[in-house]
Amino acid sequence: MLLLRLRLIVLYLCFSIVNSHAEDGRKLWLRYIKVSDQQALNRTIKTTSNHPVAQQAKQELDNYWKSTNLQLTINRKATNLKDGFRIQQNKNGLELIAQHAVGLLYGAYHLLNEQELGRDFSSYQIEEIPSFDIRILNHWDNLDRTVERGYAGYSLWKWEELPIQISPRYEEYARANASIGINATVLNNVNASPQILSSEYLNKVKVLADIFRKYGIKVYLSVNFSSPKVIGGLKDSDPLNKDVQHWWKHKIKEVYQLIPDFGGFLVKANSEGQPGPQDYGRTHADGANMLADEMKPYGGMIMWRAFVYNPTKEDRAKQAYQEFVPLDNQFRDNVIVQIKNGPVDFQPREPFTSLFGAMKNTAQMIEFQITQEYLGFSNHLVYLAPLFKETLDSDTYADGVGSTVAKITDGTLRKVQKSAIAGVANIGEDRNWTGHHFGQANWYAFGRLAWNHQLSSEEIADEWLRLTFSKEKEFVHTMSKLMIDSRETVVNYMMPMGLHHIFAFDHHYGPEPWGDRPSGRADWMPWYYHNANVNGIGFNRTISGSNAVGQYNEPLRTIYNNIDSCPENLLLWFHHVSWNHKMKSQRTLWDELCFYYDQGVQEVREFQRTWDQMEKYVDAERFNAVQSKLKIQSKDAVWWKDACLLYFQTFSRQPIPYSIERPIHELEEMKKIKLPLKHHN
Ligand code: GCV
Numbered sequence: 001m002l003l004l005r006l007r008l009i010v011l012y013l014c015f016s017i018v019n020s021h022a023e024d025g026r027k028l029w030l031r032y033i034k035v036s037d038q039q040a041l042n043r044t045i046k047t048t049s050n051h052p053v054a055q056q057a058k059q060e061l062d063n064y065w066k067s068t069n070l071q072l073t074i075n076r077k078a079t080n081l082k083d084g085f086r087i088q089q090n091k092n093g094l095e096l097i098a099q100h101a102v103g104l105l106y107g108a109y110h111l112l113n114e115q116e117l118g119r120d121f122s123s124y125q126i127e128e129i130p131s132f133d134i135r136i137l138n139h140w141d142n143l144d145r146t147v148e149r150g151y152a153g154y155s156l157w158k159w160e161e162l163p164i165q166i167s168p169r170y171e172e173y174a175r176a177n178a179s180i181g182i183n184a185t186v187l188n189n190v191n192a193s194p195q196i197l198s199s200e201y202l203n204k205v206k207v208l209a210d211i212f213r214k215y216g217i218k219v220y221l222s223v224n225f226s227s228p229k230v231i232g233g234l235k236d237s238d239p240l241n242k243d244v245q246h247w248w249k250h251k252i253k254e255v256y257q258l259i260p261d262f263g264g265f266l267v268k269a270n271s272e273g274q275p276g277p278q279d280y281g282r283t284h285a286d287g288a289n290m291l292a293d294e295m296k297p298y299g300g301m302i303m304w305r306a307f308v309y310n311p312t313k314e315d316r317a318k319q320a321y322q323e324f325v326p327l328d329n330q331f332r333d334n335v336i337v338q339i340k341n342g343p344v345d346f347q348p349r350e351p352f353t354s355l356f357g358a359m360k361n362t363a364q365m366i367e368f369q370i371t372q373e374y375l376g377f378s379n380h381l382v383y384l385a386p387l388f389k390e391t392l393d394s395d396t397y398a399d400g401v402g403s404t405v406a407k408i409t410d411g412t413l414r415k416v417q418k419s420a421i422a423g424v425a426n427i428g429e430d431r432n433w434t435g436h437h438f439g440q441a442n443w444y445a446f447g448r449l450a451w452n453h454q455l456s457s458e459e460i461a462d463e464w465l466r467l468t469f470s471k472e473k474e475f476v477h478t479m480s481k482l483m484i485d486s487r488e489t490v491v492n493y494m495m496p497m498g499l500h501h502i503f504a505f506d507h508h509y510g511p512e513p514w515g516d517r518p519s520g521r522a523d524w525m526p527w528y529y530h531n532a533n534v535n536g537i538g539f540n541r542t543i544s545g546s547n548a549v550g551q552y553n554e555p556l557r558t559i560y561n562n563i564d565s566c567p568e569n570l571l572l573w574f575h576h577v578s579w580n581h582k583m584k585s586q587r588t589l590w591d592e593l594c595f596y597y598d599q600g601v602q603e604v605r606e607f608q609r610t611w612d613q614m615e616k617y618v619d620a621e622r623f624n625a626v627q628s629k630l631k632i633q634s635k636d637a638v639w640w641k642d643a644c645l646l647y648f649q650t651f652s653r654q655p656i657p658y659s660i661e662r663p664i665h666e667l668e669e670m671k672k673i674k675l676p677l678k679h680h681n
Contacts, residue, residue, distance in 0.1 A: 023619040025432030028176050028440055029467035032064035032112050039066045043093070047072035051101035052214050057108035064112050067121050069093030072104045083183065083216075084129035087111065094121060102183070102216035106451075109179040116467055128452070131410050134301070134420035135450035136184035136220065137177070138266065138367070139427070143193050143201070148679070149371050151378035152428030152435035157187060162204035170211045173427070178215035180447025185217060186422075190268035190305065192222040194230040197251055206258040218263035220303070225267060225287060226275040227251070238280035239290035248294045256298045264301035265291060266338070271308045284308075284323065285330035292332035301418065303365065304331075306339045306355055311521040315539075315546035316528075317343035321355045328359035333417045336363040341391040341405075343548070344529075346374050346424075347500040348491045351560070351570055352391045354551035357398025357408045363416040366391065366409055370442045371426035373508055375490055378426070378435025380633045381607065381626070382490045383483035385445040385457035392453050397553035406453045421450045436629055437622050440468065441483065457484055475617040482610050485603065491569075493600025493637040496593065498538065498573030502526040502644070507677035510636065511643035514671060530572070532651045536579050536589070538572030549574060579652040590652045597641035598660040604630070604637045643670045 045061045046069075047054055054072060061070060069092050078086070078099045085098040085107035096107040110128065114121075140148040141155035158167055177185070187205065188196050195201055209219040228234045228247040237244055255262050269276025269287055277287030288304040295302060309319040324337060331337070337359070342350025346369040356364060368388055375382045392406040399413050406412075411419040423446040426434045434440050444464045448455055461480040469475065494511070495502060503526070504512040515526045522528045531539055541548035542561045549560045559565045560574045568584060571577060581589040608630045615623050645656055646667040656663070 023621045025437050025440065025622060025625075026172075028433065029444055029464055030176060030179055031467065032116060034063055035066050043067065043069050045070045045072070047104070049074050049101055049104070053101035053216050054104045056214050057101070057104040060105075060108045060112065065108075065115065067094075067115060070111075071095045072107075073097045074101060074104065075099060080129070081127070082129055082133070083181075084127070085110070086127045088125050089123060094124060105178055105216055106181055113179075113463070113467060117463065118471070130181060130451050131406070131419075131453045132365075132421045132450050133411075133418040134184050134263075134365075135182045135447065136186060136263075136303075136420060136422045137182060137370075137425040137427075137446075138186045138190065138222075138422050139425045140189040140191075140371075141187065142189050142191075143195055147428055148189050148191060149369075149373040149424070150426070150428050151371065152426060152430040152433060152439070154429045156427060156429055157204075157208065159201070159204055163207040166207065166211070169429075170208060171215075174212045174215035174217050176433075176443075177217055177447065180444055181451035182447045183216050183218065184220055184263050185212070185425075186220040186222055186266045186303075188222050190222045190266060191272075191274060192224040192268070194224040194227040196221055197223060197227050197255075198231055199254065202255060202258055209259040209262070213261065218261055219259060220263040220266055220301075221255075222266045222268065223291075224275065225269045225277065225279075236280065237275065239277050239282050239287045240280070245290060245294065248291060252294045252298065252300070256300075262298070262300060264295055264303065264334075266303040266305070267291070268305045268307065271305065283327060283330075285327045288335045289330070289332050292335045296332070296334055300334065301420075302332075302335045303338045303420070303422070304335055305367070306337050306353075307345075307367075309523065311523055315541065315548050316523045317541065318354075318546060318548045318551060320353060321358060321551045324355055324362075325358050327362070329361045331362050333363070336365045336416070336418070336420055338365050338367050338420075338422060340367050340369075341388075344500055348375060348487075348495050349387075349390075349498065349569060349573075350500065351552075351573060352394040352396065352405050354548070356394075356405045357396035357403055357553070358551070360398075360414070363414070363419075364409055365420040365422060366405060367422045367424065368446060369424040370446050371424050372439070372442075374503060375494075376633060376636060377509055378439050379629055380490060380636065381436065381438045381483075381486055381630065382442075383438065383445070383457070383461060383486045384442045385449065385460050386484060386487040388445065388449050389453075389457055392449065395556075397556060410453065423450070432625075437626055438483070440464075444468075469622070470617040472617050475614055478610060479614065482607055486607070489600050489603040489607070491600075492596045492603065493640045496596035496600070497568060498570040499530055499644075500539075500573060501529040504675065506679045507675060508679075509675060509677055510673070511640050511670075513644055513647045530648075531576055532648055534651055534653070536577045536581070537593075537648060537651070538576040539574070540576040541574045545576070579654060588654075590648075590654045591657050593648065594645055594656050594660050597645055601634075601637045601641050601661060604634045608634055638664060639670070643667070646670070 047058050075097050081099045083102050085103040087096050098104045143159055145155040147155050156169055226237045228237045228244045232247045234243050268274050270278040288302050292302045306320040306324050308323050309316045339353050339355050343353045394405050396403045426439050441464045445460045448460045461483045465476045465479050502513040504510045505515050513526045530537055549557050563575050566574050577589050579590045583592045611630055642663040642665040646663055
């Protein structure tokens with residue numbers, strides 16, 4: 001009996017040990033293996049810098065660098081390197097040179113990744129200079145730890161424990177970001193609680209800023225424009241009111257006393273019910289400049305969002321441009337207007353926002369959404385680098401041919417005090433950080449593109465897969481292709497050919513093209529966007545419609561305006577098209593719509609088959625987790641296809657072609673689906 005008990009105890013202990021090392025994804029792409037004592041003896045790593053960030057770089061290399069001797073050098077004269085680095089051979093080994101300590105840290109991660117990827121360092125030579133100065137995550141985290149549009153659990157920031165108790169994940173988070181070059185983070189939701197600026201919360205923020213500093217990461221905060229009134233007790237928050245200005249001056253001073261390298265504020269004003277300068281008859285420029293002036297002495301930035309639209313008769317897609325273009329020239333040089341990649345809202349596919357390039361004398365930055373609000377949450381495998389690249393590489397023609405969104409925003413074509421790029425984070429408290437293991441790839445891809453927007457989606461997928469899962473050629477090759485395809489697949493089964501915003505109301509998971517709320521705003525209703533009727537489907541944004549095409553530079557205006565030259569993947573974004581319109585494939589629009597929805601479904605099924613064949617390359621835990629998520633994605637894709645085709649068929653009144661998989665749902669049944677999902681803000 002005693003023996004049996006002992007055996008059971010041993011078994012239990014073994015199981016716990018194995019289990020505590022189970023592969024839960026927490027390590028992300030950072031899987032370096034510690035050097036052995038012998039390896040450590042065979043190489044030396046030296047630096048003359050005592051800067052904490054340089055010391056952090058050295059520490060990482062001390063722990064993991066196996067190859068050769070390394071010299072870390074700060075050369076203040078190497079100004080062209082900015083935050084970047086150069087690595088070259090010298091007679092004793094490799095030399096890593098940077099202008100700033102942070103460049104050494106980025107160089108250290110670069111070397112460790114290269115080592116992981118099996119590079120040969122014998123004649124290694126490289127120079128890396130970041131594309132954007134500020135590479136920033138935007139967390140939409142609320143102070144109660146819910147995350148607006150977050151699908152990876154509660155917020156990482158345990159406000160109720162701070163400033164006393166420190167979660168080890170704060171440092172892990174900072175390290176992960178630094179390893180991909182992210183150097184800034186906005187901790188809280190743009191729908192901001194004024195409380196974040198209370199002294200109580202600022203003392204909590206300080207603790208996070210102190211941890212992040214060692215990794216070269218600056219903290220920013222989203223602020224509520226009504227803060228002077230709400231927490232300052234003033235009678236209003238009018239930016240031209242001297243008391244209001246005074247309040248901000250003192251608040252900003254308090255912030256900098258606690259956090260001397262504080263980055264700045266992000267502001268969502270007069271948008272979706274948030275307060276702003278227009279409440280007092282002032283402009284966005286009045287509001288932004290007032291804050292910018294108070295920030296200026298400390299070198300802080302104001303990121304002012306252009307995501308503004310009102311329930312007027314005007315096409316929502318035109319409103320940011322209309323609001324901001326007349327204000328060009330008026331913003332201070334420490335204001336950057338933060339513009340979403342698409343003119344409506346982070347849809348599976350949108351054209352780039354026409355505002356990019358339209359303001360000649362105003363700094364502009366792009367905002368991507370890494371979290372998958374409109375892309376199946378953390379249930380769907382959708383690799384976003386192709387979406388990010390599509391916008392960055394779009395030619396705005398603002399300063400002639402080649403004025404891509406990337407070059408308009410990175411300082412190449414327009415000189416700016418600081419260039420920037422933002423991504424709405426998909427990170428939460430889940431063990432694997434992002435809910436879906438492949439969601440990590442989107443965090444990684446955002447960082448890599450912020451660092452170097454010339455990288456291809458394939459290069460990034462390749463790196464990430466090898467660092468995160470396996471270096472086996474077949475695995476990397478197969479999964480890289482799947483990842484690249486996954487963006488088009490989600491477009492196919494959700495919103496092909498430029499359809500947009502036909503999501504279920506409020507939570508945005510699943511289809512609801514029939515959605516209507518008699519009391520709700522028209523521009524929050526799917527019919528506002530798809531305009532389906534017996535004649536056809538799509539939003540007429542041509543000259544004869546809302547004339548959103550008029551906001552684009554030539555030749556885009558003409559290309560988009562003409563149904564024959566408009567790219568078919570944006571056709572229903574710009575045109576209301578007859579069901580019998582002949583597509584390039586020679587199918588009618590209706591048949592083509594059926595074809596795309598079906599194709600999306602078939603592609604996800606193929607993803608399932610492909611993943612199952614990867615089992616031998618992946619640990620059981622992550623394999624099973626991804627496999628289950630793909631099942632959900634597959635079911636959802638069928639749901640999307642059936643819902644959209646059966647609903648749009650009530651207008652087209654045409655049969656679903658026989659080559660296409662038959663619906664398995666009833667339209668009326670699908671209309672009854674109401675998911676109990678909460679949208680936190
Ligand atoms: C933070 C969309 C989202 C909102 C979000 C808003 C924004 O409308 O659905 O949750 O609010 O964009 O970007 O401000």
